[in-house]
Amino acid sequence: MGEVRINAKDMPYQVLNQRVRALVASGEKDIILDNVLGQRFIGDGIRGDDVTITVNGVPGGDLAMFMSGPTVIVNGNADHAPGNTMDNGKVVIHGSAGDAVAHSMRGGRVYVRDNIGYRGGINMKEYQTKRPILVVGGSARAFLGEYMAGGLVIVLGVDGVTPVSERGVGSGIHGGEIIIRGRVDPTCLGGGAEQKKLTEDEKKAIRPILEDFVRTFTIDPDPVFSAEYSKIVPASKRPFASKYTWE
Amino acid sequence: MSIGSTPMKYRVKIDTERCMQCKRCIENCSYGVFREEGDKIAIQSRNCVACHRCLAFCPRDAIEIEEKPGDYRSHPVWTREVRETIFNQAKTGKIVLAGMGNAQPYPIIFDRLVLDACQVTNPSIDPLREPMELRTYIGKKPSSLDLRQRDNGEVQLCTKLSPNLQIETPIMIGHMSYGAISLNAQTALAKAASRIGTFMGTGEGGLHESLYPYQSHMIVQVASGRFGVDINYLERGAAIEIKIGQGAKPGIGGHLPGDKVCADISCTRMIPEGTDAISPAPHHDIYSIEDLKQLVRGLKEATEWKKPVFVKIAAVHNSAAIAAGIARSGADAVVVDGFRGGSGATPRVFRDHVGIPVEAAVASVDAKLRQQGIRNEVSIIASGGIRESADVAKIICLGADAVYIGTSALVAMGCRVCGTCYRGTCAWGIATQKPELVARLDPEVNAVQVENLIHGWTLELAELMGAAGINSIESLRGNRDRLRGYMLDEGLMNVLDVKTVGA
Numbered sequence: 001m002g003e004v005r006i007n008a009k010d011m012p013y014q015v016l017n018q019r020v021r022a023l024v025a026s027g028e029k030d031i032i033l034d035n036v037l038g039q040r041f042i043g044d045g046i047r048g049d050d051v052t053i054t055v056n057g058v059p060g061g062d063l064a065m066f067m068s069g070p071t072v073i074v075n076g077n078a079d080h081a082p083g084n085t086m087d088n089g090k091v092v093i094h095g096s097a098g099d100a101v102a103h104s105m106r107g108g109r110v111y112v113r114d115n116i117g118y119r120g121g122i123n124m125k126e127y128q129t130k131r132p133i134l135v136v137g138g139s140a141r142a143f144l145g146e147y148m149a150g151g152l153v154i155v156l157g158v159d160g161v162t163p164v165s166e167r168g169v170g171s172g173i174h175g176g177e178i179i180i181r182g183r184v185d186p187t188c189l190g191g192g193a194e195q196k197k198l199t200e201d202e203k204k205a206i207r208p209i210l211e212d213f214v215r216t217f218t219i220d221p222d223p224v225f226s227a228e229y230s231k232i233v234p235a236s237k238r239p240f241a242s243k244y245t246w247e
Numbered sequence: 248m249s250i251g252s253t254p255m256k257y258r259v260k261i262d263t264e265r266c267m268q269c270k271r272c273i274e275n276c277s278y279g280v281f282r283e284e285g286d287k288i289a290i291q292s293r294n295c296v297a298c299h300r301c302l303a304f305c306p307r308d309a310i311e312i313e314e315k316p317g318d319y320r321s322h323p324v325w326t327r328e329v330r331e332t333i334f335n336q337a338k339t340g341k342i343v344l345a346g347m348g349n350a351q352p353y354p355i356i357f358d359r360l361v362l363d364a365c366q367v368t369n370p371s372i373d374p375l376r377e378p379m380e381l382r383t384y385i386g387k388k389p390s391s392l393d394l395r396q397r398d399n400g401e402v403q404l405c406t407k408l409s410p411n412l413q414i415e416t417p418i419m420i421g422h423m424s425y426g427a428i429s430l431n432a433q434t435a436l437a438k439a440a441s442r443i444g445t446f447m448g449t450g451e452g453g454l455h456e457s458l459y460p461y462q463s464h465m466i467v468q469v470a471s472g473r474f475g476v477d478i479n480y481l482e483r484g485a486a487i488e489i490k491i492g493q494g495a496k497p498g499i500g501g502h503l504p505g506d507k508v509c510a511d512i513s514c515t516r517m518i519p520e521g522t523d524a525i526s527p528a529p530h531h532d533i534y535s536i537e538d539l540k541q542l543v544r545g546l547k548e549a550t551e552w553k554k555p556v557f558v559k560i561a562a563v564h565n566s567a568a569i570a571a572g573i574a575r576s577g578a579d580a581v582v583v584d585g586f587r588g589g590s591g592a593t594p595r596v597f598r599d600h601v602g603i604p605v606e607a608a609v610a611s612v613d614a615k616l617r618q619q620g621i622r623n624e625v626s627i628i629a630s631g632g633i634r635e636s637a638d639v640a641k642i643i644c645l646g647a648d649a650v651y652i653g654t655s656a657l658v659a660m661g662c663r664v665c666g667t668c669y670r671g672t673c674a675w676g677i678a679t680q681k682p683e684l685v686a687r688l689d690p691e692v693n694a695v696q697v698e699n700l701i702h703g704w705t706l707e708l709a710e711l712m713g714a715a716g717i718n719s720i721e722s723l724r725g726n727r728d729r730l731r732g733y734m735l736d737e738g739l740m741n742v743l744d745v746k747t748v749g750a
Contacts, residue, residue, distance in 0.1 A: 041545055125517070147527050174523055237522055243342055
């Protein structure tokens with residue numbers, strides 16, 4: 001089957017999402033949504049590893065929420081929480097995204113070419129083979145990777161942008177890691193987070209992810225590969241273990 | 248140690264005349280009170296939590312447990328509990344963790360409300376003879392019905408109805424997660440809920456695959472940690488509940504300690520074994536009432552608008568205004584969890600001091616929704632401290648559609664309300680993950696006990712309704728004229744919208 005296009009101009013989100021769902025159910029693999037402007041929940045709860053949904057325009061909040069398998073490509077910016085509690089699949093945003101990107105995500109990948117808002121990667125978790133990955137080309141605002149229980153957040157700060165310069169990075173992190181180009185000002189680290197230099201071996205391990213990212217957005221790879229990185233990891237697996245006493 | 252030891256909480260004695268040395272007490276105690284020493288059973292009373300497991304299994308009634316055997320100098324302000332908490336914190340410098348519900352001696356509003364009965368002028372109804380309608384529908388009701396007559400004379404309903412849960416009695420089982428309680432305990436509750444035709448909540452611990460056969464009677468919870476939440480989980484549930492708050496710990500999140508995250512729990516919650524399962528205080532994608540609406544709709548979109556979505560809040564000062572916001576968020580029911588609600592583990596200071604009683608919260612939520620003309624938009628589910636059928640009848644009179652029971656259902660499975668759930672060594676196999684303790688709880692036997700309890704309450708509810716001349720639960724709901732306040736102050740009677748006895 002070839003591609004199917006929907007003109008989303010002035011279409012309410014429920015109608016749009018029902019049509020997408022019906023197309024996926026009928027076996028369509030390549031769905032293109034034109035003139036998207038603020039429609040929420042695109043890809044919400046959709047399954048299908050071989051389905052690609054291309055969004056031309058600016059989707060509303062919770063893009064690809066609970067999604068399990070498909071690829072969503074956004075040619076534009078995205079609102080808050082793309083990849084919210086996403087299970088599997090890939091979200092590629094050719095632009096910036098709002099707050100709580102990849103919130104509680106449990107698998108798959110979210111790539112944001114430019115910047116993200118507050119609370120990126122918050123509460124991400126991993127389990128067995130499921131390891132969510134969020135890669136941001138530009139910068140992230142405060143509270144990046146808070147309460148992370150697993151997964152990987154990478155902020156590249158391409159073109160010399162400071163990846164993150166606000167507080168609360170990794171507060172309460174108890175699993176997973178946040179990898180940042182350069183070094184985070186220690187005053188920006190949250191409670192329970194610890195910063196270490198990324199070793200050459202560790203850098204090698206994330207190389208395939210970086211390669212995929214620069215290829216996706218046609219970014220000059222050399223500055224990305226040659227840069228120094230640091231990682232922010234939990235100071236303890238059990239940050240609250242010593243907080244309580246029994247009655 | 249400068250503080251020294253404090254008086255024992257319990258003293259355990261064995262009547263040697265009666266004891267036949269069967270050692271069942273040694274086998275049953277999971278707290279290490281009893282041990283064999285030569286031909287004697289030695290007792291370490293300090294380990295006792297008064298869970299009564301030994302007492303229940305002693306064939307000769309030889310065991311005695313005495314509470315607070317050592318007196319402090321009595322004082323109305325500096326109570327024993329206050330002093331002991333200070334000792335504890337002076338030694339540790341930590342937050343005191345407690346179990347079960349509120350343990351402060353606040354007056355119980357339920358116990359100061361009395362129900363009505365018919366005499367002479369309108370006859371009471373005998374449920375033996377007349378049908379009593381206890382079936383309840385949880386979810387949105389249309390504000391009006393659009394009925395049109397077809398050419399052939401048939402009447403057609405043109406209003407699009409929202410999905411509702413049909414329950415055969417207005418008693419459901421609240422959310423207690425796999426993790427907080429054992430899988431055997433959850434299985435017993437699930438069996439009971441299915442057989443009765445009611446529902447139980449999964450709590451925020453995912454849905455274990457062995458419970459899939461009961462999924463049509465389960466409400467799946469989405470809380471701030473999003474444990475075990477994926478599209479399959481959402482699709483399995485009969486309804487979805489967003490947990491914003493809990494009566495036992497309003498305003499804070501939850502931590503399941505890593506040592507309780509065994510292989511099976513790790514699989515159900517979808518987190519690695521041995522890691523702390525941390526639910527943050529807020530949902531980090533909900534920072535406003537608009538964000539709540541977004542999550543409600545996100546869940547509905549994911550499940551194609553086929554399932555009711557509930558929102559659970561702790562009963563707090565402004566519950567009424569919050570519930571009005573929830574009613575406008577597209578949610579189908581609001582769960583109001585009062586400050587007596589239980590918990591496996593909660594900071595003592597929250598359990599005992601934060602939140603308000605469910606009676607006042609439900610009455611004010613119901614009143615606010617009616618004032619605003621949106622009572623039909625949401626059902627009200629009351630939870631937290633529902634102890635008997637009279638509480639069910641009274642809270643329905645105050646405006647609830649149905650109740651969730653938690654602690655009562657656990658008591659039906661043997662729980663003695665010892666409040667030591669946070670230790671993870673529950674001798675009854677309820678609040679533990681230790682396989683040898685979990686195995687003590689037979690899901691089938693306990694399902695029957697929980698079923699019996701709900702059945703008994705349902706019969707009593709029907710009798711109470713019949714006595715009041717009411718044959719349908721709808722006529723009881725919000726029917727404050729069937730209540731009178733006994734020794735309640737005027738301010739509270741205004742909030743509850745009930746008259747005093749004699750009026």
